[in-house]
Amino acid sequence: MGYRQLLNPGRNLVATAGRRTTRSQLGSGLFEVSLTLFLLITIAVYSMQTTLAAYQAQNWSVIQTMTDAQASIETAFAQRWVYGQIASSNRWPVYPLFVSSIVTAGQTPYGPVNVEVRRTCHANTDPVSGVQSYLLESYVTYTNGKRSYCKLSKVVRTQ
Amino acid sequence: MKVRSSEFGVRSSRRHYGCRLPAASPGFPVRSFFLSACSAGGLYPTTRCFRTPNPELQTPNSTRGTTLIELALVLAVSLLIASALASLLNVHCKMLSVTSTYRFLSQQAPQLGLLLTKTMGNADDFRIYGNLGDAVADRNHVLTGPVVRLWMREPGAAPRTAILSFSATGTAKGLCYYLAGSSGSFPASPSWKMPSGNLTNATFDDTTGILLVTLQGSNHDQITFAAEKK
Numbered sequence: 001m002g003y004r005q006l007l008n009p010g011r012n013l014v015a016t017a018g019r020r021t022t023r024s025q026l027g028s029g030l031f032e033v034s035l036t037l038f039l040l041i042t043i044a045v046y047s048m049q050t051t052l053a054a055y056q057a058q059n060w061s062v063i064q065t066m067t068d069a070q071a072s073i074e075t076a077f078a079q080r081w082v083y084g085q086i087a088s089s090n091r092w093p094v095y096p097l098f099v100s101s102i103v104t105a106g107q108t109p110y111g112p113v114n115v116e117v118r119r120t121c122h123a124n125t126d127p128v129s130g131v132q133s134y135l136l137e138s139y140v141t142y143t144n145g146k147r148s149y150c151k152l153s154k155v156v157r158t159q
Numbered sequence: 160m161k162v163r164s165s166e167f168g169v170r171s172s173r174r175h176y177g178c179r180l181p182a183a184s185p186g187f188p189v190r191s192f193f194l195s196a197c198s199a200g201g202l203y204p205t206t207r208c209f210r211t212p213n214p215e216l217q218t219p220n221s222t223r224g225t226t227l228i229e230l231a232l233v234l235a236v237s238l239l240i241a242s243a244l245a246s247l248l249n250v251h252c253k254m255l256s257v258t259s260t261y262r263f264l265s266q267q268a269p270q271l272g273l274l275l276t277k278t279m280g281n282a283d284d285f286r287i288y289g290n291l292g293d294a295v296a297d298r299n300h301v302l303t304g305p306v307v308r309l310w311m312r313e314p315g316a317a318p319r320t321a322i323l324s325f326s327a328t329g330t331a332k333g334l335c336y337y338l339a340g341s342s343g344s345f346p347a348s349p350s351w352k353m354p355s356g357n358l359t360n361a362t363f364d365d366t367t368g369i370l371l372v373t374l375q376g377s378n379h380d381q382i383t384f385a386a387e388k389k
Contacts, residue, residue, distance in 0.1 A: 041247070
C-alpha cells in the first residue's frame with residue numbers, strides 16, 4: 001500500500017471496492033469456467049456420438065440400397081435369361097457347384113462398393129408331367145471388416 | 160495466521176499491530192468505534208485498523224500473487240478446453256460434410272430406385288432413345304440413352320405407352336414421366352416428375368439384355384437399378 005493511499009483514505013475506499021469485486025470473481029472463476037467448459041465438452045461429446053451413430057446408420061442404409069439393387073439385377077437376369085440356355089450358359093451351375101464373382105454394386109463419393117455374387121441352381125423334373133424347372137439362386141454378399149451381409153435372389157423358371 | 164473470512168474479509172487477527180482495541184468478533188460494530196479508537200492512540204494509521212470489508216486494506220502483498228495464479232489457471236484451463244472443443248468441432252464438421260455427401264445415396268436414390276423399378280417393371284416392352292423427340296416419334300432407338308419408352312399391355316388391342324426421360328436443364332429438369340393419352344399422343348409437359356434431388360444424370364441401358372438405369376449423384380456417386388418383372 002502506497003503512502004498516497006494512506007494519506008487519502010477516501011480515495012482508497014473507492015479504489016479497493018473494484019478490486020474486491022475482481023478478486024472475488026477470479027476466485028470463483030476457475031470453478032465457473034471449468035464447470036461451464038466441462039458442460040460444453042459433455043454436450044460436444046454427446047453430439048459427436050450422435051453424429052457418429054447417424055453416419056453409421058447412413059452408411060448402413062447406403063450399403064442396403066446397393067445390395068438391394070444388385071439383388072434386383074440378379075433377379076432381372078434370372079427372369080429374362082433364355083430358358084434353353086440356363087444349363088448351358090453355366091451362369092447358374094447345379095448345386096452343390098456354384099460360381100463366384102466380384103461385381104461393383106455402386107459407387108460412393110469415396111470409391112466403388114464391391115460385392116461378391118455367388119450363383120447356383122437346383123434342377124427338378126416333375127415325375128408325372130416330365131416338366132423341368134430350375135430354382136435360380138444368387139447370393140449377394142457384402143463384407144465389411146469381419147462382418148458379412150448376404151441377400152438372396154430366388155427365381156423359379158419352368159419349362 | 161491467515162484466515163479467509165467471507166463475512167468481513169479479515170485475514171489476520173494480528174494485523175491490528177498497534178491498535179489497542181481487542182480483536183474483532185463477528186457482529187462487532189467495528190465501524191462505529193473505528194475513528195475514535197484509532198484517534199485515541201493507535202500506533203498505525205487508521206487504515207490499518209479499519210476492519211470493515213475493505214480487501215485492499217486486509218490483503219498483504221503475499222496474497223496478491225494468488226490472484227495471478229488464479230488468473231493463470233483460469234486462462235490455462237480455458238485454453239486447454241477451448242483447444243479440445245475446437246478439435247471436436249473440427250471433427251464434427253468433417254462428419255457433417257461426409258454425411259451430406261452421402262445424402263443422394265442414402266435418402267434420394269432409394270426412393271428414385273423404387274419408383275423406377277416399379278414403373279419399368281410394369282412395362283411389357285421398352286426402347287431406349289437419345290432424346291425426348293426421338294422417343295415421342297419412336298425413331299433412332301439406341302441401346303444406351305437418357306430416355307426410355309415403355310409399352311404396357313392393356314385389356315384392349317392397343318397398348319398404352321409412357322416415356323421416362325431425364326433432362327439436366329430446362330423446365331423438364333430431372334426425371335419426368337410422360338403418359339400417352341388414349342389417342343396415343345404425349346403431353347407437352349410431364350405428367351409427373353420424380354423427386355430428383357441431387358441427381359445429375361440418369362442413363363438407361365439395354366446392352367446386357369435387361370433394362371438397367373444408372374443414377375449418378377452430384378458427388379460422383381452412382382447406383383444401378385434393374386427392372387424386375389412382376
